[in-house]
Amino acid sequence: MSALPQGLTEFIAHAGWADAAIAPLPGDASFRRYFRLTRAGETAMLMHAPPPHEDPAPFLHVAHWLNGHGMRGPAILAQDSAQGWVLTEDFGNDRMRDWLDDHPADELAAYTAAVDAMADLHRLPPGPFAPYDLAVYQREAALLTEWYCPAQGLEVDAASYADAWDEVLAPLLARQQPGVTVLRDYHAENIMLLGGKPDAPQGLIDFQDALVGHPAYDLVSLLQDARRDVSEALEAAMLAHYCKAAAIEDDAFLADYARLGAQRNAKIVGIFTRLDRRDGKPKYLAMIPRVWAALERDLAHPALAPVARWFDANIPESLRAANGAFAA
Structure with a gap:
């Protein structure tokens, strides 16, 4: 496993997922990184979109709007936009x-x-x-x-x-x-x-x-x-x-x-x-x-x-x- 981004363990601890197993997931064409957190049969998705290359604020803005209008963006479980962290509902593996x-x-x-x-x-x-x-x-x-x-x-x-x-x-x-x-x-x-x-x-x-x-x-x-x-x-x-x-x-x-x-x-x-x-x-x-x-x-x-x-x-x-x- 490549090194975990600085601040990850502190963020998930604050979000109530301190004891979760952390599995990195394949990335896309951006600077974002993704991780799946698992604990006691429960999972969540962690996105790291670090400034200055990324900014999670637009993602959060759109997600809240979609979810507020009956569409299915992932639920937001925790966030720290300044440091680029967002914890969301896990949609699973069925792309x-x-x-x-x-x-x-x-x-x-x-x-x-x-x-x-x-x-x-x-x-x-x-x-x-x-x-x-x-x-x-x-x-x-x-x-x-x-x-x-x-x-x-x-x-x-x-x-x-x-x-x-x-x-x-x-x-x-x-x-x-x-x-x-x-x-x-x-x-x-x-x-x-x-x-x-x-x-x-x-x-x-x-x-x-x-x-x-x-x-x-x-x-x-x-x-x-x-x-x-x-x-x-x-x-x-x-x-x-x-x-x-x-x-x-x-x-x-x-x-x-x-x-x-x-x-x-x-x-x-x-x-x-x-x-x-x-x-x-x-x-x-x-x-x-x-x-x-x-x-x-x-x-x-x-x-x-x-x-x-x-x-x-x-x-x-x-x-x-x-x-x-x-x-x-």
Whole structure:
């Protein structure tokens, strides 16, 4: 076991878990660390999100809002935001991703439940979070030109890239008013199946970056998953299921789904490149072809024409044919 963070034993003692066994858990792409505490058949999750790299306050803010509105974020058992400590309810080990790896026949049931949870969230008034506005969309989309293009040795026209996104996103902005709570990383690795079955209630995690924006965004996160293959047939079926649940009948929603799909996938390609080049985490490069393939599908929608023209002019066909992969 690697060394425990300073202050851990003092925090759990103050929280009433001094006698618990401590087991570190695999981390994610951030500076956060996670531990499972166990005592007398009872468990809890300990998150360390240490300043200055992390701040648990946004996680706590969103968790309290979700739980106060009937959604299932983990209950907060103890906290010390200044030192980066949060003790929460343990949702167990049944991540949707892991469950489907072992039970692939349950895929339709699990995704239907996940889409239903999104529909429930979107029926609520938007939370007290910052807006997912054009400046945020642009900052995220720019990660592709800031990180991916230089890493591939490409000199591109970043100004016209931003102009293309302005044109593509403008029609969407009015349609995301008053908006819904957008968790921003809603996918099979961040959904817990609390009842140990595919149609169990959805336990939500990794939602600290929530904003108020468009209802299609989290559907893109779920159905164009960077970490797991989702067939185009399942994607189409779940989009139709959501539209029925939300009483959406116009084509504008599907156009906005493609807009946000392209924006999110461009962002992820940039983030995964940054994780390799800046943070020394090369494992994310292997996911870029999956993300790039989804990006190409989104770019084929007529609503993306200005951005698609930019890609045609700036990204070589040979690289696109390789689904954006880096040379071995």
